[in-house]
Amino acid sequence: MTQRHYDAIVLGAGAAGMMCAMTAGAGGKRVLLADHADAPGRKILISGGGRCNFTNIHTAADRYISGNPHFAKSALGRYSPQDFIALVDRHGIAWHEKTLGQLFCDGSARQIVEMLAGECTAAGVTLMLGRPVTAIGHGDGLFRVTIGGTEWSAPGLVLATGGPSIPKLGATGFAYDTARRFGLSVVQPRPALVPLTLGAEEALFHSLSGVSAEVEVRWNKTRFREAALFTHRGLSGPAILQISSYWQHRTGIGVDFLPDAALDWLLTQKRERPRMPLRRALAASLPERLAEALLEKLDMQGELGNLPDKALRAIQARLADWRFAPTGTEGFAKAEVTAGGISVAGLSSRSMMADHLPGLYAIGEAVDVTGWLGGYNFQWAWASGWAAGQAIAESA
Ligand code: FDA
DSSP, rough: OOBBBBBBEEESSSSSHHHHHHHHHHTOOOEEESSSSSSHHHHHHHGGGGOOOOOOOOOOGEEEEESSSTTHHHHHHHHHHHHHHHHHHHHOOEEOSSSEEEESSSSSSSSHHHHHHHHHHTTTTEEEEOOOEEEEETTTTTTEEEEEOOOOOOSSSEEEEOOOOOOOOOOOHHHHHHHHHHHOOEEEEEEEOOEEOGGGGHEEEEEEEEEEEEEEEEEETEEEEEEEEOOOOOSSSSHHHHHHOOOOTTTOOOESSSSSSSSTHHHHHHOOOOOOOOHHHHTTTHHHHHHHHHHHTOOOOOOOGOOOOHHHHHHHHHSSSSOOOOOOOOOOOTOHHHHHOOOOBBTTTTTOOBBOOOOOOEEEGGSSSSOOOTTTHHHHHHHHHHHHHHHHOOOO
């Protein structure tokens, strides 16, 4: 006979949901893990260019954006990158550090999905795929969830359905609607880790599509030193994706195109090589097409020796803080994650359970905690999933 009652129902078999289900299951609880997609972990499969950047060894709460900057500390402290690395090692999955503490599989992201699915099976988790959730109710201490026409009940319900970024992969705002219905508030969701668009007046930069440069990008006091990439719509690349999570509409960003340049580098060049054309001085440190576009914007040319120091200083200053006024982002269709989401104000940072409704949990990207690019978002999914799974395992 089909068992219709569980200790917990986890909605969303993504990174956070699988971690939560396997942890609660391993703790002896009966868990139903349901997803409307036909396969678990679809975002994991396409992550990190197919190799899944599964964690970052520099994980710390200050690399996350949230309405409460302290909220993520507890979960991140109790389930660390080393804990996930130990799991990956137990499964014999080879990995390497690429750059900036980012750990990737040597083989394929599929290994991570298989590892998590295998742990769920070993923990006795029931996996239900390809069926929509059509109703959710709560009463007498039980959540009742109708999935594929059948009603299931449990004292624990975990919202792990992620955010609306990349809707073509089955992403929805389901967690927000459900959270609101149960009295949790939602911080306005917005696309994050997303390319920025530039207006028609920046057509010159659009024509640089494909050109990239190592830059420092700034917005207010936040800065990132990584590559920026020009696209036919605007700006992308790791540095831009990072700053996009902080950027606010109708504000500008500053780009230092020569973050390693010495003070007064152009004046030094002028003294040492007065016959050198300005164009060549720039192209020595920048991709040639970019150097040409910047000079066109600066409306300046000639040999260094013929240009006044004042003009060269002005060029140095512009190149060190080139102002772009993005018109927007490429939206949820291109956003690697969603910032905002279920407000942490109503959740326990230790268990991820709603303060006012015992048994209701929210984890992963659905929650208003958004990590930097580079494995931080998966680490949040593992840590928050583990925290909720552990709390369910410990519950009566
Ligand atoms: P996730 O989105 O993984 O899972 C949610 C699950 O809920 C999905 O399986 C979905 O089908 C299901 N669902 C949604 N609505 C539902 C509904 N109504 N009913 C039932 N089920 C529903 N991060 C990182 O740290 N390193 C990386 O390398 C990358 N790379 C990367 C590449 C790309 C292209 C994207 C789009 C994103 C990344 N990320 C990343 C971000 C990372 O994928 C993301 O932070 C985690 O997958 C979030 O995990 P969750 O489990 O919270 O949501």
